[in-house]
Amino acid sequence: MPERAGRRRLLTTVLVSSLALVAIAAVPYTLSTFSVSLVTLVVAAGLLAVSVNMLAGELMLVSLGQAGIAAASAYGVGWAVGQGYPLAGQLLVALAATLVVSAVYAGMSLRTSGIYFLMATLALGMIVYGLAFRLSTVTGGENGLAGIAPPAPLRQSWQFYYWSVAVLVVVMVAWTVVQRSPFGLVLRGIRESESRMRSLGYNVAAFKFAAVMISGFVAGLAGLLTVWHSQFVSPSSAGFHRSALVVVMVILGGAGRTLGPVVGAALVVWTEQVVSTHFERWPTALGLLLVVVVLWAPGGFVGGLEAARSSLRLPAHSRTKG
Amino acid sequence: MIAVGEEAALTVDRLVKRFGGVVAVDDVSFTLRRGERMAVIGPNGAGKTTLFKLIAGELRATSGSTLIFGADVSSRSDARRARAGLSRTFQVSNLFGALTVADNVRLALLARRRNRWRPWPDASVRRRGEAVTQALASVALEHRAGVRVADLSHGEQRQLEIAMALLNEPRILLLDEPAAGLSEAERVVLRDLIRRLPPDLAVLLIEHDMSLALDLTQKVLCLHNGVPIAMGAPGEVRADPTVRTVYLGRAGAA
Numbered sequence: 001m002p003e004r005a006g007r008r009r010l011l012t013t014v015l016v017s018s019l020a021l022v023a024i025a026a027v028p029y030t031l032s033t034f035s036v037s038l039v040t041l042v043v044a045a046g047l048l049a050v051s052v053n054m055l056a057g058e059l060m061l062v063s064l065g066q067a068g069i070a071a072a073s074a075y076g077v078g079w080a081v082g083q084g085y086p087l088a089g090q091l092l093v094a095l096a097a098t099l100v101v102s103a104v105y106a107g108m109s110l111r112t113s114g115i116y117f118l119m120a121t122l123a124l125g126m127i128v129y130g131l132a133f134r135l136s137t138v139t140g141g142e143n144g145l146a147g148i149a150p151p152a153p154l155r156q157s158w159q160f161y162y163w164s165v166a167v168l169v170v171v172m173v174a175w176t177v178v179q180r181s182p183f184g185l186v187l188r189g190i191r192e193s194e195s196r197m198r199s200l201g202y203n204v205a206a207f208k209f210a211a212v213m214i215s216g217f218v219a220g221l222a223g224l225l226t227v228w229h230s231q232f233v234s235p236s237s238a239g240f241h242r243s244a245l246v247v248v249m250v251i252l253g254g255a256g257r258t259l260g261p262v263v264g265a266a267l268v269v270w271t272e273q274v275v276s277t278h279f280e281r282w283p284t285a286l287g288l289l290l291v292v293v294v295l296w297a298p299g300g301f302v303g304g305l306e307a308a309r310s311s312l313r314l315p316a317h318s319r320t321k322g
Numbered sequence: 323m324i325a326v327g328e329e330a331a332l333t334v335d336r337l338v339k340r341f342g343g344v345v346a347v348d349d350v351s352f353t354l355r356r357g358e359r360m361a362v363i364g365p366n367g368a369g370k371t372t373l374f375k376l377i378a379g380e381l382r383a384t385s386g387s388t389l390i391f392g393a394d395v396s397s398r399s400d401a402r403r404a405r406a407g408l409s410r411t412f413q414v415s416n417l418f419g420a421l422t423v424a425d426n427v428r429l430a431l432l433a434r435r436r437n438r439w440r441p442w443p444d445a446s447v448r449r450r451g452e453a454v455t456q457a458l459a460s461v462a463l464e465h466r467a468g469v470r471v472a473d474l475s476h477g478e479q480r481q482l483e484i485a486m487a488l489l490n491e492p493r494i495l496l497l498d499e500p501a502a503g504l505s506e507a508e509r510v511v512l513r514d515l516i517r518r519l520p521p522d523l524a525v526l527l528i529e530h531d532m533s534l535a536l537d538l539t540q541k542v543l544c545l546h547n548g549v550p551i552a553m554g555a556p557g558e559v560r561a562d563p564t565v566r567t568v569y570l571g572r573a574g575a576a
């Protein structure tokens with residue numbers, strides 16, 4: 001009996017993922033260029049939300065300044081493009097900027113937890129925002145940096161779309177593997193009790209540092225996708241508004257759920273870009289949606305779907321038993 | 323049989339801990355030898371848990387030093403002291419509540435292994451699984467492997483608390499009121515568990531239950547308001563007039 005149920009579950013998984021793959025692949029063939037660009041925006045925002053969800057899910061650390069890391073990476077590329085560096089040089093500068101800023105965030109995570117990490121990252125995001133304004137010789141100040149095109153083979157919107165999806169999928173699959181690893185288990189142990197982990201002899205600080213660095217690296221990737229997508233970066237990309245919106249994505253989609261951040265990104269970007277054309281007060285709409293989710297579906301959209309599915313399945317299960 | 327060696331496992335030298343105006347631990351010194359079992363007794367607020375925290379490195383001492391097998395660890399973190407062979411249980415169970423019993427045990431086993439950093443799943447799932455099952459069997463929790471620790475009974479949590487401290491392969495074990503809140507039957511199990519600990523393991527035991535403490539140890543330290551008021555063989559400490567007034571006078575008179 002359990003064997004057959006296992007086989008049925010495997011079949012469902014294979015079926016659902018093939019359908020998802022077909023849908024993902026079909027996007028450039030079926031949608032307008034504008035819509036493809038919009039979906040790419042969802043993917044890039046989703047990747048940033050994934051980076052927040054990594055820490056939120058495994059360590060219960062919510063970063064309210066994640067856009068600061070993404071912006072560091074974007075400014076890195078933008079500056080390197082301005083210097084006339086080749087692609088490899090651009091990527092190296094972006095990586096260096098990402099790692100330096102992430103290391104500051106990671107250092108902060110060692111001294112704080114819970115609400116204090118939230119406030120610390122909020123402040124760090126503000127600092128990045130302020131620096132983007134002040135260091136105008138590097139960042140272009142208020143005007144930002146423009147003309148940051150992706151490498152030639154990714155210039156067409158469909159090319160860039162597939163590339164972005166590939167990055168997102170690789171990151172999500174890799175993180176799912178990490179979650180099942182000893183390293184992932186250690187992070188959850190730290191989430192549950194830092195003092196117990198220390199008394200077992202774990203170097204808690206090193207693990208937290210590593211986790212924030214990994215999350216920062218993913219945020220940097222998201223920054224890269226975003227800046228290549230809009231070909232432009234300005235201080236607002238590091239702003240509090242962006243960071244907060246990313247956290248909203250995670251909560252709406254379902255914190256700690258693998259697909260949560262991407263679903264949340266789709267909801268937020270759709271509201272921001274589509275609803276806003278019909279309804280000027282779209283932030284109000286988003287706020288209402290957030291209130292509804294927090295009050296009635298704390299697991300977010302994905303959590304809600306899971307609950308609905310299990311409540312649908314339960315009666316069927318009891319029928320086979322009775 | 324427990325063989326108390328000559329070698330000093332744990333040396334505490336003139337430890338003092340002040341919290342503002344309160345002196346929680348006031349000039350405590352003793353030596354625990356390899357394989358020796360010693361009890362720390364004293365009324366509520368005597369400073370027993372604080373003394374443990376100083377030894378484990380969770381708190382920094384105001385003054386004084388702690389040595390583990392001759393090495394001064396006073397300035398080392400709690401994690402480094404743990405890696406030096408010191409293991410402890412907590413007065414209030416401190417477990418990974420949202421994780422399963424098996425994952426709790428797995429974390430205790432991983433602590434000393436290099437592959438705790440590995441970011442992909444263990445290839446030798448079966449081998450690791452066996453180690454976990456074995457560890458669970460040692461505290462009769464193998465049938466609870468998949469249960470969330472928060473859903474365990476109080477007694478089971480206390481047992482897991484000790485099991486995890488032991489999985490760390492310690493040379494010195496600090497037990498903070500392991501019998502707190504246990505039923506009479508569970509106490510008997512616990513007493514056996516402590517008796518069956520490896521003979522060369524040095525054990526420091528905080529216990530309110532006088533008979534349990536005196537039964538399991540060869541040496542007793544009695545604290546009162548942070549001050550060591552008596553130290554010696556169980557019989558001597560029990561007979562000590564100061565101890566009788568501050569401690570036994572209340573609980574042990576019956």
Ligand SMILES: Nc1ncnc2c1ncn2[C@@H]1O[C@H](COP(=O)(O)OP(=O)(O)OP(=O)(O)O)[C@@H](O)[C@H]1O
Pocket residue numbers: 341344346364365366367368369370371372373413
């Ligand atoms: N973090 C702290 N800050 C301030 N005072 C503290 C702190 N921890 C303990 N104390 C005080 O130190 C004294 C000793 O407390 P401790 O917990 O060590 O006692 P104990 O002997 O373990 O008591 P019990 O038998 O109730 O567990 C108490 O007066 C307590 O209020």
Ligand SMILES: [Mg+2]
Pocket residue numbers: 370371372413
């Ligand atoms: Mg205590």
